[in-house]
Every structure is written in structure tokens, then in C-alpha cells.
Amino acid sequence: MAGSTRYLRYILLAFAALVVIFFISSSSSSVDDGVKSATGLLKSKGSLWKGSSTGSLQGSQGQSKDAVLESNLNASESAFEQNSSPNPKYGQVTRPSTQAPGERVNATFVTLARNGDVWEISRSIRQVEDRFNRNYNYDWVFLNDDEFDDTFKKVTSALTSGRARYGKIGPEHWGFPDFIDQDKAARVREEMHEKKIIYGDSISYRHMCRYESGFFFRHPLMMEYEYYWRVEPSIELFCDVGYDPFRYMKDNNKMYSFVLSLYEYVETIPTLWDSVKGFMEQHPEHISENNSMDWLSDDGGKTYNHCHFWSNFEIGNLEWLRSQAYIDYFTHLDKAGGFFYERWGDAPVHSIAAALMLKKDQIHFFNDIAYYHVPFTHCPTGEQKRLDLKCHCNPKDNFDWNGYSCLNRWYELHNLPKPDGYEAEQ
Ligand SMILES: Nc1nc2c(ncn2[C@@H]2O[C@H](COP(=O)(O)OP(=O)(O)OP(=O)(O)O)[C@@H](O)[C@H]2O)c(=O)[nH]1
Ligand SMILES: *[C@@H]1O[C@H](CO)[C@@H](O)[C@H](O)[C@H]1NC(C)=O
Ligand SMILES: *[C@@H]1O[C@H](CO)[C@@H](O)[C@H](O)[C@H]1NC(C)=O
Ligand SMILES: *[C@@H]1O[C@H](CO)[C@@H](O)[C@H](O)[C@H]1NC(C)=O
Ligand SMILES: [Mg+2]
Numbered sequence: 235m236a237g238s239t240r241y242l243r244y245i246l247l248a249f250a251a252l253v254v255i256f257f258i259s260s261s262s263s264s265v266d267d268g269v270k271s272a273t274g275l276l277k278s279k280g281s282l283w284k285g286s287s288t289g290s291l292q293g294s295q296g297q298s299k300d301a302v303l304e305s306n307l308n309a310s311e312s313a314f315e316q317n318s319s320p321n322p323k324y325g326q327v328t329r330p331s332t333q334a335p336g337e338r339v340n341a342t343f344v345t346l347a348r349n350g351d352v353w354e355i356s357r358s359i360r361q362v363e364d365r366f367n368r369n370y371n372y373d374w375v376f377l378n379d380d381e382f383d384d385t386f387k388k389v390t391s392a393l394t395s396g397r398a399r400y401g402k403i404g405p406e407h408w409g410f411p412d413f414i415d416q417d418k419a420a421r422v423r424e425e426m427h428e429k430k431i432i433y434g435d436s437i438s439y440r441h442m443c444r445y446e447s448g449f450f451f452r453h454p455l456m457m458e459y460e461y462y463w464r465v466e467p468s469i470e471l472f473c474d475v476g477y478d479p480f481r482y483m484k485d486n487n488k489m490y491s492f493v494l495s496l497y498e499y500v501e502t503i504p505t506l507w508d509s510v511k512g513f514m515e516q517h518p519e520h521i522s523e524n525n526s527m528d529w530l531s532d533d534g535g536k537t538y539n540h541c542h543f544w545s546n547f548e549i550g551n552l553e554w555l556r557s558q559a560y561i562d563y564f565t566h567l568d569k570a571g572g573f574f575y576e577r578w579g580d581a582p583v584h585s586i587a588a589a590l591m592l593k594k595d596q597i598h599f600f601n602d603i604a605y606y607h608v609p610f611t612h613c614p615t616g617e618q619k620r621l622d623l624k625c626h627c628n629p630k631d632n633f634d635w636n637g638y639s640c641l642n643r644w645y646e647l648h649n650l651p652k653p654d655g656y657e658a659e660q
Contacts, residue, residue: 334369339480341461342373343396344450346442349378352386354467359393362465366475371396372463375455379408379441399455407449408441410574419574426577431501434577444573446545446580448564451555459552460484466546472604472613472627473620479549479600489551490588491598492543493605493612494633495640500540502577507538509570510586513563520559526589526597529640529647541640542585546607549600559591599644601653606631615653635659 343362347355359374373396376382382400391398410416426434433439450456461480483491514521514535532539554560564583572578588597602619604627605612613627614620615634620627634641635656645652 332369333371334478336478336481338370338372339461339478339484340459341463341480342375342399342456342459343367343465344375344377344456344462345465345467346377346446346450347386347467348380349383349386351467352389355465356389356393358465358467358469359390361469361471363393363395365471365473366479368395370478372480373397373399373459375399375401375453375459377401377403377450377453377455379403379445401453401455403445403449403453407452408445411568413569414571414574422575426501429501431499431577434502440573440577443578443580443583444568447573447578447583448568451552456552462548462550462552464546464548464550466607468608469546470606470627472606472611473602473623473625475603476623479603483549483551483598486598487596488598489554489592489596490543490584491549491600493547493600493603494544494607494610495541495585495644496544496610496633496638497540497640498542498579498582502579503540503572503582504576505570506567506572506576506578506582506586509567509572510538510590511535512570513566514590516566517559517562520562520591522591522593524593524595525591526594526647529594529643530586530589538586540582541643542579542582543588543597544607544610545579545581545584547603547605548584549598554592560587563587563591594647599641615659616655629659632659 345355345358374390374394376386376390376398378401381402387398387400410419423435423437451462456462461483463479479491482488527535529541530538564587567573567578567583601614602623603612604614604620604623604625606627610633611627611631612634613629613632614623614625615629615632617629619625620629633639644650
């Protein structure tokens with residue numbers, strides 16, 4: 235009796251300790267500490283745990299994370315050998331796949347990522363494969379300014395159904411061009427940091443935006459393809475994609491596509507539109523007659539309304555990006571220096587190019603590709619469509635008819651009737 239009360243007391247004490255740990259960690263700036271998981275929490279507050287000598291949840295002999303991963307993968311192998319699990323041997327698990335008939339397009343998925351993004355990109359790959367690619371087996375190109383490590387390659391190539399390919403970005407495509415004034419660029423980063431502009435003080439974010447704006451489609455691996463589908467870490471696909479979007483793009487002469495559109499943060503692009511106007515004057519031959527200027531501007535091109543397609547999702551034509559028109563456009567913007575003296579994003583850069591240099595019906599809105607990238611969701615409007623496509627998004631999260639979305643303008647540009655049920659989602 236006395237013994238069990240003592241145990242109860244210990245349990246209560248342990249619980250109280252847990253509550254204290256939770257409050258300590260959530261009141262300190264835990265995001266900056268990088269403490270995002272329970273393991274991280276235990277590790278960082280490990281000293282409070284009596285009886286935990288290492289204060290962390292590492293492998294039993296203090297192995298590295300990679301070794302733990304490897305032995306976990308190996309564990310399923312030995313479980314198989316001991317006949318203790320009905321799962322087939324590691325490496326032999328195959329997803330049921332109904333190979334979609336028809337010819338494949340000359341296309342690939344493309345992901346720019348760091349080694350540290352491996353688990354976040356794995357979530358994305360898993361969803362893309364489950365919802366679409368397991369039936370199509372398109373290639374997947376991974377690009378990095380650094381060398382991909384073994385864990386990244388092992389994990390991602392286990393998840394992809396097509397060929398997984400890994401490319402390193404050369405210094406000529408990633409870094410400061412020589413015409414950039416380093417002191418000026420550093421001053422800007424400091425100012426933007428003080429103004430608390432997101433990624434305002436980041437150098438690598440700027441290299442990333444410039445790379446996505448002007449170079450990814452010229453990487454030697456990407457030169458082997460005609461179409462791309464860009465995938466970022468931690469995205470979600472909420473509905474089945476039961477047809478080939480690459481095929482749709484090709485057969486319908488589409489060059490660029492989007493699922494979400496919104497207004498850009500003005501502070502990051504104060505002079506972008508001036509540069510665009512300079513480009514239009516210098517290269518009127520590149521401006522399409524039947525373009526989408528009215529989607530970008532409310533006064534015939536004098537000012538930019540900041541609408542852009544959200545480029546973390548894109549399915550597009552690589553030949554268009556490699557065209558003289560796009561290269562002239564990118565080179566003009568690059569020379570203006572705004573990737574470093576401001577913080578131009580690849581989203582407005584791609585969007586303005588597509589809106590001005592393509593015919594408006596060469597840009598496609600993929601309503602049926604339901605998508606999430608923090609913090610916005612595109613969930614198709616209309617209940618029957620969501621049921622038919624086995625969607626798992628909450629229609630209340632749909633951003634399409636929100637006041638900050640530019641989709642309404644898109645419908646107006648194309649004189650399209652709003653889909654049934656949109657009022658309920660405003
Ligand atoms: N190799 C490499 N990839 C990067 C670097 N910075 C960003 N990326 C990748 O570039 C893409 C865009 O970066 P994100 O950090 O997602 O930028 P974002 O989408 O504007 O911001 P988040 O809201 O944080 O997702 C992602 O696929 C990243 O993995 C970098 O320095 N090196
Ligand atoms: C896992 O298995 C592979 C091949 O079967 C072997 O080379 C490797 O050493 C094993 N790793 C561990 C940690 O047991
Ligand atoms: C795919 O497109 C690239 C780029 O245009 C081209 O070089 C390559 O030959 C094409 N491959 C096939 C199989 O058509
Ligand atoms: C312009 O685009 C619209 C639809 O996007 C199309 O109906 C129209 O025919 C096009 N006009 C020309 C001149 O190409
Ligand atoms: Mg992102």
C-alpha cells in the first residue's frame with residue numbers, strides 16, 4: 235500500500251517536471267533554438283532528466299543519426315529473416331501501381347534542396363508519388379549548391395518511382411555576379427533585417443531566388459527535358475491526379491501554370507516594376523500581343539498591383555525559359571541588381587515574364603491539383619469534385635476566394651464564370 239502511494243507520488247512528480255519543461259521550452263524562443271520535435275526538446279533539456287545519463291535520445295552507443303537510420307533500415311531486413319514481420323524484405327516493398335497507359339512526355343520533377351531538407355522533401359515526394367507519379371514514374375532531378383550526402387540520396391531514391399538524379403550547381407550559377415557592389419548589398423541586408431522583412435538579411439535566400447529565376451532550367455540535367463514540375467519541401471497534395479498534367483500542358487500548348495496566386499510583399503520589390511518597364515522598352519519584340527498585363531496592372535502597365543503566381547508550385551515548359559525572350563528578360567533584371575539590392579523573389583520574376591511574354595491562354599490554372607505550402611491551401615471549389623478526386627483538404631482552408639488571392643482577377647481576365655459554390659468559401 236505504502237509502496238504504491240510512493241510510486242504514485244513519483245509519477246506525479248515526473249508529470250510536474252514534464253509540465254515545467256514544457257513551459258520553459260515554450261516561453262524561451264524555441265524556434266531560434268531549432269527545438270521543434272520531442273527529441274529536440276528532450277535533448278536540449280536533457281539535464282533535467284534524472285537517470286538519463288546522455289541526456290538525449292541518440293542511438294545506444296552514441297551513434298550518429300545516419301547510423302541510426304541505417305540500422306533501422308537494416309532492422310526490417312533482419313526482422314524478415316527472423317520471420318517476425320509479414321513485410322517483405324527491405325527494398326522489395328512495391329507500391330501497388332497501375333501503370334497509366336500512354337506515352338510519357340519529356341518531363342521531370344525538379345527540387346532544389348539542401349541535405350538538411352531531406353525529411354521535409356521526403357514528405358513531399360511521398361505525396362506526389364501516392365497521388366500521381368506512382369502511375370507515371372517520371373524522373374526526379376534534385377539540385378543543390380552543395381554535394382548531396384548519402385542519406386539524402388538513399389532516402390529520396392527509395393521514395394521516387396522514376397529515376398532519381400542528383401546535380402550539383404556550379405559557382406557560375408550560384409553566387410554574386412561581379413557587377414554587384416558587396417558593400418551596398420550588405421547595407422541592404424542590414425536595413426531589411428531591422429525592418430524585420432522575412433529572409434531580409436539572408437544571402438543564401440537571395441542566391442536561391444536568383445537561381446530559380448534564371449538558372450535551374452539551364453542546369454545540365456535539366457537540359458535533358460522539355461517540361462518540369464517544381465516541388466518544394468513540406469508541401470501537400472490533397473487530391474488524386476488521375477491524368478498526366480505534363481501531357482495536358484504539351485497537348486494544349488501551355489507554357490506555365492499555377493495553383494495559388496497572391497500579392498507580393500512590396501518591401502521586397504520596390505523597383506522591380508521599373509526594371510520590367512525598362513525591359514519592355516528595350517525589347518518590345520518579346521512582349522506578347524494577347525498577354526495578361528491586366529492581371530498585373532490596374533492602369534495599363536503604369537504600376538504593378540503585386541499579383542504573382544506562387545512559384546513553389548509550377549509546371550512549365552523549359553524551352554520557354556531557355557528562349558531568347560526569357561533570357562533577355564532575366565539578364566535585364568539581373569543587371570539591375572535587385573536580387574541583391576532588394577530581395578526579388580523568383581515568384582514575381584517568373585509571373586511577370588509569363589504574364590507579359592506568353593499569350594494569356596498559355597498560362598494554366600490547375601484547379602484540380604489541390605496543394606498546400608505553408609501557409610496557403612488550394613482546395614478545389616465544389617464538393618462533388620473533391621469527392622470524385624478523393625481529396626482530403628478542408629474546403630474552409632481554400633485560399634482561392636480570399637481577398638488576398640489574385641484568382642478572382644484571373645477569372646475576370648479570362649471572363650470565366652466563378653465555379654459553383656465559391657460564395658460559401660469567400
Ligand atoms: N541547395 C539549396 N537549396 C535551398 C537553399 N535555400 C533554399 N533552398 C531550397 O529552395 C526552395 C525554396 O526555399 P524555401 O526555404 O522553401 O523558401 P520559401 O518557400 O520562400 O520559404 P518557406 O516559407 O520557408 O518555405 C526549397 O526547395 C529549399 O529547399 C540553399 O541555400 N541551398
Ligand atoms: C546495413 O546493411 C548493409 C548491406 O546489407 C551493410 O553494408 C551495412 O553495414 C549495414 N549497416 C548497419 C549499421 O548494420
Ligand atoms: C527531351 O528534351 C530535351 C531538351 O529539348 C532534348 O535535348 C532531348 O533530346 C529530349 N529527349 C527526348 C527523348 O525526346
Ligand atoms: C486571346 O486570348 C483569348 C483567350 O485567352 C482568346 O479567346 C483569343 O482568341 C486570343 N486572341 C488572339 C488575337 O490571339
Ligand atoms: Mg518553401
